[in-house]
Amino acid sequence: MKTPSTPSTPPSPSSPSSPSAPPPGAERTGGPSVRIGALVPLTRPGWTEAGRHLLAGLELGVRDVNEAGGIDDRPLELVVRDTAADPEKAAAAVDELARLGVAAVAGEYHSVVARAAAARADALGMPFLCSSAVLDALTDRPVRGIARIAPAQSHGWRIYGDFLLGAGHRRIAVAAQPSVYWASGTAILRDHLAPRGGAVVELGALAPEDLCERLVASGATALLLLTGHPDPAVEIVRAVRRDPRLAGITMGAPAGQPEFAEWAALLGADGAAIPFLRYLPERLGPLGARVATALRERLAEPPSFVAHEGYDTVAVLAEVLRTHGTDRAAMAEAWAGVGVEGTRGKIRFSRTPGISVWQWEWPPVQVVDRDPAAPDRFRVLHTG
Incomplete structure (x- = not known):
């Protein structure tokens, strides 16, 4: 990620007493707004650059819906709440949004935070469309009212494991912070690699000097960074x-830390050649290309896949609202019938073994890195 010179963060509507700005395109529609809640990490310790891209996609999606006539001639409006990567704050935001009368909740990037939001939404009977969080167990049990745009962690990380094996790595070290998300990723990789002759070595220590000593002793040829960004x-x-x-070690970051421009700004050439997962097709279609151009203008930098996830989230919710209205119970039953053209392909939801929510099966998956010859340019190394 970089620290870009970007448009300032939009005024936060996190206070219930703060009036919401008129939704983009509202002048073309009539009647009261149809409101959807948006959960986004906009402040630390949240991954704020991911939050900014997610919000940009959500906002652009709302603008396009309203310019096309809104929801039955009513403007669509986002009610944004900053989660700051805090599960308790996210659950409280779902409660607040429910009291404010939103038709559904969308968004969130951090898996553990999305899990807390999903649990609260399920308890309230609130439809929730998760944009970017990938943890397989988004809920403790199968639920009907929650769906997800992003691929499940097990799907993407198995593809990443195949990439590692194809690149000749059989002994892979991981530097992992304590977290349900990182522990899940480590287990997925271990289970996927072991039958194929691979092994995962957990280094434990995260202090850089200690980690280097353990990495040398491990005999691993690859090190995966299962850690927060920018620290550590x-x-x-x-x-x-x-x-x-x-000098010969390959570093990787399957969670996508190098995707964002701040990474290149902080690390320069040191941040290149570190493969990560990205959920984009090799070539965008007409809708995806148009949206990518508009997102670039909005962000003043190349849009990440997270921005596309935000846009696709709104496209799906708009279709559900048009076909099932704003009744939460009706919306919660609608996922099986969704068929929406998104920026990265046709979006349909299904029940997937081992996944407790309605899942888009599957978005495109790439393993990508930054080109050492030009760190602002990405190279596609593997697709799945």
Whole structure:
């Protein structure tokens, strides 16, 4: 991620007493707004750049819906709440949004936060369309009212495991912070690699100097950064790059830390050649290309796949609202009938074994890195 010179963060509507700005395109529609809640990490310790891209996609989707006539001639309106990567704050936001009368809740990037939001939405009978969080167990049990745009972690990380094996890596070290999400990713990789002759070595220590010592002793040829960004990921990358004993090590970041421009700004050439997962097709269709151009203008930088997830989320919710109205119970039963053209392909939801929510099966998946010859350029290394 970079620290870009970007448009300032939109005024936060996180206070219930703050009036919402008129929704984009509202002048073309009539009647009271149809409101949807949006959960987005906009402040630390949340991954704020991901939150900014997610919000940009959601807002652009709302603008396009309203310019096309809204929902039965009523404007669509986002009611945004900042989760700051805090599960308790997210659950409280779902409660507040329910009291405000939103028809559904959407968004969130952090898996553990989305899990808390999903549990609260299910308890309230609130439809929730998760945009970017990938944890397989988004809920403790199968539920009907919750769906997800992003691929499940097990799907994407198995593809990443196949990439590692194809690149000749059989002994893979992981530097993982304590987290349900990182523990889940480690288990997925271990279970996928073991029958194929691969092994996962957990290094434990995250202090860069200690980690380098353990990495040298491990005999691993690849190190996966299952950590937060920028801390401690950036310092780990710098330490490994500086250690001549680790000149041949491949670093990877399956969760996508290098996707965002702040990564390149902080690390420069050191941040290149670190493969990560990205949920985009190799070539965007006409809708995807148009949206990518509009997102670039809105963000003043290339849009990430997270911005596309935000746009696709609104496209799906708009279709559900048009066909089933704003009744929450009716919307919660609508996922099986969805068929919407998104920026990355046709979006349909189904029940997937091992996944407790309605799932788009599957968005396109790529393994990508930043080109060492030009760190602002991406290289597609593997598709799945």
